[in-house]
Amino acid sequence: MTYDVTIDGRNFRLELDHADARWHCRLDGREVHLDAVVARRDVLSLLIEGKAYEIKRERMATDMHLWVGNARYAAELRDPRSLRGRKTAAEDEQGPRKITAAMPGKVVRVLIREQDEVEAGQGILVVEAMKMQNEIKSPKKGIVQKLVVREGDNVNPGDVLAVVQ
Amino acid sequence: MFKKILIANRGEIAVRVIRACRELGITSVAVFSDVDRTALHVRKADEAYHLGPAAASESYLNIGKILHAAKQSRSDAIHPGYGFLSENPQFAQACAGAGVKFIGPTVAAMEMMGSKTRARQHMDVAGVPFVPGTSKGLASAKEAEQVAAKIGYPVMLKAAAGGGGKGMRLVNRSAELKAALEAAQSEAQRAFGDGEVYLEKAIINPRHIEMQVLADEHGNTVYLGERECSIQRRHQKVLEEAPSPFVDEDLRRRMGEVAVRVAKAAGYTNAGTVEFLVDRDKNFYFLEMNTRLQVEHPVTELITGLDLVHLQIHVAAGEKLPFAQQDIRIRGHAIECRIYAEDPDNNYFPSPGKITLLLAPSGPGIRRDGGMYEGWTVPMEYDPLLEKLIGYGTDREQAISRLVRAMNEYFLGGIKTNFSLFRRILNDPDFRAGNVDTGYLDRLMQAALPAAPGNDAGIAAIAAGIFAALEPGTATAADGHAPPRNGAHPAPAASGWKQTARVEALK
Numbered sequence: 001m002t003y004d005v006t007i008d009g010r011n012f013r014l015e016l017d018h019a020d021a022r023w024h025c026r027l028d029g030r031e032v033h034l035d036a037v038v039a040r041r042d043v044l045s046l047l048i049e050g051k052a053y054e055i056k057r058e059r060m061a062t063d064m065h066l067w068v069g070n071a072r073y074a075a076e077l078r079d080p081r082s083l084r085g086r087k088t089a090a091e092d093e094q095g096p097r098k099i100t101a102a103m104p105g106k107v108v109r110v111l112i113r114e115q116d117e118v119e120a121g122q123g124i125l126v127v128e129a130m131k132m133q134n135e136i137k138s139p140k141k142g143i144v145q146k147l148v149v150r151e152g153d154n155v156n157p158g159d160v161l162a163v164v165q
Numbered sequence: 166m167f168k169k170i171l172i173a174n175r176g177e178i179a180v181r182v183i184r185a186c187r188e189l190g191i192t193s194v195a196v197f198s199d200v201d202r203t204a205l206h207v208r209k210a211d212e213a214y215h216l217g218p219a220a221a222s223e224s225y226l227n228i229g230k231i232l233h234a235a236k237q238s239r240s241d242a243i244h245p246g247y248g249f250l251s252e253n254p255q256f257a258q259a260c261a262g263a264g265v266k267f268i269g270p271t272v273a274a275m276e277m278m279g280s281k282t283r284a285r286q287h288m289d290v291a292g293v294p295f296v297p298g299t300s301k302g303l304a305s306a307k308e309a310e311q312v313a314a315k316i317g318y319p320v321m322l323k324a325a326a327g328g329g330g331k332g333m334r335l336v337n338r339s340a341e342l343k344a345a346l347e348a349a350q351s352e353a354q355r356a357f358g359d360g361e362v363y364l365e366k367a368i369i370n371p372r373h374i375e376m377q378v379l380a381d382e383h384g385n386t387v388y389l390g391e392r393e394c395s396i397q398r399r400h401q402k403v404l405e406e407a408p409s410p411f412v413d414e415d416l417r418r419r420m421g422e423v424a425v426r427v428a429k430a431a432g433y434t435n436a437g438t439v440e441f442l443v444d445r446d447k448n449f450y451f452l453e454m455n456t457r458l459q460v461e462h463p464v465t466e467l468i469t470g471l472d473l474v475h476l477q478i479h480v481a482a483g484e485k486l487p488f489a490q491q492d493i494r495i496r497g498h499a500i501e502c503r504i505y506a507e508d509p510d511n512n513y514f515p516s517p518g519k520i521t522l523l524l525a526p527s528g529p530g531i532r533r534d535g536g537m538y539e540g541w542t543v544p545m546e547y548d549p550l551l552e553k554l555i556g557y558g559t560d561r562e563q564a565i566s567r568l569v570r571a572m573n574e575y576f577l578g579g580i581k582t583n584f585s586l587f588r589r590i591l592n593d594p595d596f597r598a599g600n601v602d603t604g605y606l607d608r609l610m611q612a613a614l615p616a617a618p619g620n621d622a623g624i625a626a627i628a629a630g631i632f633a634a635l636e637p638g639t640a641t642a643a644d645g646h647a648p649p650r651n652g653a654h655p656a657p658a659a660s661g662w663k664q665t666a667r668v669e670a671l672k
Binding site for chain 2: 001003005007008010012014016018023025027032034036038041042043044046048053055056057058059060064066067068069070071073075077079104129156157
């Protein structure tokens with residue numbers, strides 16, 4: 001498998017295969033001998049040339065970070081052969097889009113109803129977090145297929161708020 | 166001895182008291198607000214009663230509701246923890262009225278020490294040294310000018326009714342005094358409902374050193390050693406240690422004896438803390454007395470081998486102190502870090518949210534007093550103190566190295582914390598040399614940040630691939646999100662919100 005990985009804005013090409021309980025890895029063309037086990041969800045023990053690394057993964061609604069020891073890196077990973085990786089901007093606009101919460105908060109106002117038509121950038125609902133109000137806007141023109149939350153609901157990062165078709 | 170104690174608090178201190186109850190074979194009763202239903206203290210208690218909505222006035226500060234829970238549960242005593250109602254004489258009085266023992270000092274002692282001006286008046290009588298200034302609220306700007314001229318600038322205006330930096334103003338010149346007084350008075354009025362402001366000589370960059378005292382209800386009062394609490398951010402303690410690297414045995418004895426005199430003058434019972442300012446020449450001045458158990462009590466416990474919460478319960482049950490002053494020995498060194506859910510990159514703004522991953526340290530000399538757990542969502546309605554991480558060793562150097570090691574093991578995912586602040590402090594040469602005062606943290610934070618290492622981008626890239634390979638479909642962030650940001654793709658709604666939130670927070 002080949003991946004395009006971006007770490008703190010720097011791009012890498014990663015070739016990774018797991019066969020016969022062994023890993024084969026090339027980073028930007030250079031072979032790396034390694035051993036890896038997932039110790040528990042989101043925690044990886046990685047051994048590279050005798051050095052031991054404890055990697056923690058943090059996944060938020062819109063991004064992912066990896067911690068190598070106590071150092072934090074922003075990480076993005078794409079499998080260039082997968083459908084998602086090859087979607088064009090136009091194609092993406094066509095599927096249903098889930099609108100998710102990025103921060104914990106409380107839904108204080110719902111601005112539309114299910115089946116309403118909305119324009120790109122139109123306000124869908126207002127979430128309050130730490131005394132600040134944020135209007136969540138529709139990312140595309142379409143129809144509100146589903147409204148998942150109600151006024152008064154508390155939301156956590158990653159919670160789906162609505163789906164615009 | 167009590168059969169049942171209700172803990173009128175939440176978070177880590179509620180867990181602390183529940184643990185003491187369990188060790189003493191006493192039934193513990195927790196109370197909780199709407200947002201604390203999943204809190205750790207509710208799970209660890211023997212019984213739990215719901216108070217009401219999240220707002221403190223409807224829950225942890227609501228005397229009626231708490232006493233109702235005490236009655237329902239048939240508790241015979243209430244431990245107030247710290248903060249909330251712990252220093253509220255009306256609450257202590259109401260407990261007495263309800264026939265429930267308040268685990269703390271008498272109403273009279275709380276009232277005397279609750280007002281800083283009243284405390285100063287009484288300390289004057291007891292012959293306790295305190296910072297030159299007024300012992301009554303300032304009646305006018307004119308009076309302020311007269312006193313300040315006599316004492317000499319710089320002077321500090323302070324609120325009689327409270328602390329935490331509110332109602333406080335440093336005044337360097339007489340020209341600034343009037344405006345500063347008005348500002349301090351209105352701030353104090355807003356924060357404490359009492360605009361009384363007094364004046365003290367400002368001691369530049371003093372050390373804040375406090376002395377733990379403990380008194381039973383039979384007149385026996387002892388001091389249990391000091392704590393160095395100079396490392397503060399905006400008048401909030403961040404790191405504390407015991408003993409103070411600045412205090413030798415002689416100074417400890419002199420400060421301890423004054424602290425005991427203060428406690429006795431107030432007719433004090435149970436655990437309390439006398440705060441002092443100490444200048445470079447080791448002159449110490451009474452600042453105020455805290456009539457409750459303090460957040461940083463663990464460092465004193467570790468160096469004395471005593472359990473303060475157990476002792477509080479024993480004292481409240483009418484027992485005599487099982488030791489005398491000469492029996493108290495100080496051994497080793499303890500340092501406490503207050504771990505807060507705060508964003509250091511956003512001016513330490515509170516950072517509530519869900520703790521997605523918790524890898525906690527343990528091992529030799531490490532103590533954790535916390536109220537959090539993996540999977541818990543830190544509520545936004547209360548003080549975001551997650552845990553106190555304490556390192557203990559045979560000497561200060563070992564305590565520091567254990568704490569550094571523990572911070573290295575520690576990982577909290579999903580929320581922001583002030584870990585990076587402690588890494589900086591613990592590795593700082595001035596801190597390691599014990600050269601701290603109340604201006605220390607401001608100076609440290611103004612200094613340039615040490616160069617970030619970050620050579621492991623390649624390692625991170627490999628790890629990203631391995632996670633993806635081992636868990637197909639969970640490679641990237643939550644489902645339904647936009648692919649690469651390098652495209653001409655509009656940002657999804659959620660991250661636009663995050664951006665807005667960030668911008669708003671910076672205003």
